[in-house]
Amino acid sequence: MAARLHHFLLLAALLLLIGRGAPSSAGAAGNGKVPVELYYESLCPSSAQFVTDRLAEALEDGLLEAADVTLVPYGNAKVGKGGTITCEHGPEECLLNTVEACAIDAWPDVNVHFGFINCVEGLVMNEIQGEWESCFHKLGLEPKAVTECYKSEHGHKLSLKYGKQTGALVPPLNGVPHVVVDGKPREDREFVSYVCKAYKGRPPKICHEPDRHCPTVVEAGNGVSYNPADFKLEDGVEVPRTDDN
Numbered sequence: 001m002a003a004r005l006h007h008f009l010l011l012a013a014l015l016l017l018i019g020r021g022a023p024s025s026a027g028a029a030g031n032g033k034v035p036v037e038l039y040y041e042s043l044c045p046s047s048a049q050f051v052t053d054r055l056a057e058a059l060e061d062g063l064l065e066a067a068d069v070t071l072v073p074y075g076n077a078k079v080g081k082g083g084t085i086t087c088e089h090g091p092e093e094c095l096l097n098t099v100e101a102c103a104i105d106a107w108p109d110v111n112v113h114f115g116f117i118n119c120v121e122g123l124v125m126n127e128i129q130g131e132w133e134s135c136f137h138k139l140g141l142e143p144k145a146v147t148e149c150y151k152s153e154h155g156h157k158l159s160l161k162y163g164k165q166t167g168a169l170v171p172p173l174n175g176v177p178h179v180v181v182d183g184k185p186r187e188d189r190e191f192v193s194y195v196c197k198a199y200k201g202r203p204p205k206i207c208h209e210p211d212r213h214c215p216t217v218v219e220a221g222n223g224v225s226y227n228p229a230d231f232k233l234e235d236g237v238e239v240p241r242t243d244d245n
Contacts, residue, residue: 034198036067036191039166039178041075042096043089048124050177050188056118058192058206065204067195069110071117073100074162075176085159094159095150096120096129101158102149115139
């Protein structure tokens with residue numbers, strides 16, 4: 001009897017140790033999904049294009065089945081004396097960074113706050129970001145929570161929080177958009193492929209469409225990587241494409 005009890009206690013201790021083992025990074029969110037963080041700034045053209053094009057397309061094709069997506073609207077802003085924030089593209093960018101931070105806070109569901117942010121960034125792409133409040137009406141969202149937030153100290157504190165999160169990046173942020181997949185910085189053009197590699201569950205639709213989300217990258221003879229879709233042939237020689245061709 002004592003031997004059986006001793007055996008049981010050893011087994012229980014072993015199971016407890018296993019249970020305390022560090023979870024895999026891909027399951028850090030506790031649901032098996034791969035953590036994805038997007039560091040960006042609201043008026044950066046490259047950030048706006050990434051949000052409205054590549055990220056919006058990925059979400060539409062089921063990225064959230066495999067990933068937990070976190071948006072961090074701060075970018076290259078700086079904090080000065082007294083906590084004053086200065087943004088790369090001026091006060092209007094600071095305003096929209098805070099507005100988008102408030103949207104994330106007001107609507108934790110990524111489908112909701114991304115819909116709003118995607119709308120705002122679409123206006124940025126069309127250079128009519130001053131009409132950002134129209135996104136409330138377009139999406140049928142109540143503006144009160146976001147409006148009260150960005151006009152208050154709470155909105156400022158949210159921006160400071162995102163600034164601290166951005167400042168803690170290793171390696172440090174050196175440009176936006178900046179995508180971190182499963183704790184590692186990744187090339188924004190190929191972030192979906194890294195999500196699919198890290199995800200241990202049943203691959204969603206998005207992982208079966210590599211040509212749509214994961215452009216082929218070729219290494220040239222000089223060691224520089226490029227996307228063949230960005231080039232065309234002229235007399236058998238690849239030359240960069242332009243907007244006119």
